[in-house]
Amino acid sequence: MLALDQAKAFDRVNHEYLWSVLLKYGLPGGFVDWLKILYAGAESFPLVNGWSGSPFEVGSGVRQGCPLSPLLYVFAIDPFIRRIDRGPLAGVRMSLEEPEATLRVVAYADDVTVFVSSGGEAEYVMSEVERYSEVSGSVINRDKCESLWLGGGDPSQVKDLRTPHGYLPAYVTPILKVIRRWGLGVREIRTQSRRSLDERVLLTHFQKPLALKDCPSRDLDKGLQLLNSARIPLKFWDLAWRCFHGKLYVRGNLRYRNSDERGCPREECGDILESMEHFLLQCPFNTEVYKRVGASIGWPRLANLSYAEWAYGAFKGLGRRDPCTAFIVSIVVRYFTWSARCLVSTQQKVLPVEEVCRNILGDLVKVRSLECERVGTDGVSYLWRGFTFDVP
Numbered sequence: 458m459l460a461l462d463q464a465k466a467f468d469r470v471n472h473e474y475l476w477s478v479l480l481k482y483g484l485p486g487g488f489v490d491w492l493k494i495l496y497a498g499a500e501s502f503p504l505v506n507g508w509s510g511s512p513f514e515v516g517s518g519v520r521q522g523c524p525l526s527p528l529l530y531v532f533a534i535d536p537f538i539r540r541i542d543r544g545p546l547a548g549v550r551m552s553l554e555e556p557e558a559t560l561r562v563v564a565y566a567d568d569v570t571v572f573v574s575s576g577g578e579a580e581y582v583m584s585e586v587e588r589y590s591e592v593s594g595s596v597i598n599r600d601k602c603e604s605l606w607l608g609g610g611d612p613s614q615v616k617d618l619r620t621p622h623g624y625l626p627a628y629v630t631p632i633l634k635v636i637r638r639w640g641l642g643v644r645e646i647r648t649q650s651r652r653s654l655d656e657r658v659l660l661t662h663f664q665k666p667l668a669l670k671d672c673p674s675r676d677l678d679k680g681l682q683l684l685n686s687a688r689i690p691l692k693f694w695d696l697a698w699r700c701f702h703g704k705l706y707v708r709g710n711l712r713y714r715n716s717d718e719r720g721c722p723r724e725e726c727g728d729i730l731e732s733m734e735h736f737l738l739q740c741p742f743n744t745e746v747y748k749r750v751g752a753s754i755g756w757p758r759l760a761n762l763s764y765a766e767w768a769y770g771a772f773k774g775l776g777r778r779d780p781c782t783a784f785i786v787s788i789v790v791r792y793f794t795w796s797a798r799c800l801v802s803t804q805q806k807v808l809p810v811e812e813v814c815r816n817i818l819g820d821l822v823k824v825r826s827l828e829c830e831r832v833g834t835d836g837v838s839y840l841w842r843g844f845t846f847d848v849p
Contacts, residue, residue: 755845
């Protein structure tokens with residue numbers, strides 16, 4: 458279902474197009490001439506804070522407040538509606554007894570809704586929109602146009618999404634749907650701080666208020682020190698903060714999801730409730746990543762960390778390893794396992810364990826190399842003691 462909205466619909470009606478349509482529909486020429494006289498020489502002027510600007514001629518649109526204007530606009534848009542209704546669209550059958558009773562398009566003033574069932578039908582509708590715009594002066598308000606997939610089939614047939622500055626690829630559209638579900642508008646995203654948007658989502662859509670899970674005060678103090686360390690790359694800080702508070706966007710945390718939609722998106726998990734504990738400790742894909750990465754960096758205990766160690770950095774048995782370095786390693790691991798999980802959820806794309814491990818090790822190398830530039834070889838050797846992966 459495509460919902461089309463005309464930008465400034467009443468103001469953009471081309472007068473010459475309108476007169477031609479009225480004559481084509483059989484209105485008397487004398488009546489059309491009277492309309493031309495009414496609209497000839499019409500002028501407007503801007504009025505801002507009591508200051509009036511120079512008048513300018515109005516060359517398009519129907520007059521505001523005139524009782525004829527709604528009817529004139531109906532005449533103007535009717536050819537477009539008829540072209541769509543008579544086009545090659547399957548539509549929606551309204552009656553089993555009457556096959557011809559098919560709904561293809563409905564309109565309320567400038568708000569037009571079209572029912573399409575394939576990419577080819579959508580392309581036909583858009584070609585008719587462009588054709589209508591060329592002759593009538595109308596412009597589609599793309600910010601207010603919407604699409605809704607109904608029934609069965611594959612919604613991925615919609616290849617891209619039109620925006621004011623071009624097309625967005627199909628993999629972006631699931632994210633836009635999530636943002637809409639959270640009730641965030643484009644203007645809010647552009648103008649409000651990330652913190653205020655984040656707080657709004659947390660307060661509105663999470664099952665429980667923001668709180669730490671069984672975190673002793675000593676772990677809280679140490680965890681906050683690690684979280685606020687200047688060594689934490691900004692790329693990973695947001696996810697570390699969410700894990701610290703138990704507020705990753707796992708399905709079990711989201712209020713809007715039904716009980717049968719809270720399962721882990723990974724097929725091997727069999728719809729087990731996706732909680733923070735499941736993501737960090739139980740998901741088979743993640744635990745396999747932990748084992749391989751732990752073996753590669755000389756820290757096999759990575760595969761057996763507790764919830765408090767993953768979330769708060771309350772590590773035990775580090776030996777001579779630096780706690781902040783261990784926290785950085787855990788953040789990088791979480792970042793890429795979470796990214797891989799999101800690909801499954803939004804695109805049904807499953808990355809192999811090997812690729813996720815390569816990404817993790819590659820970024821650990823980058824983080825260590827950047828620290829080497831800041832503190833020197835001796836300093837980084839001390840901070841990364843006990844981690845044995847080779848750095849090029």
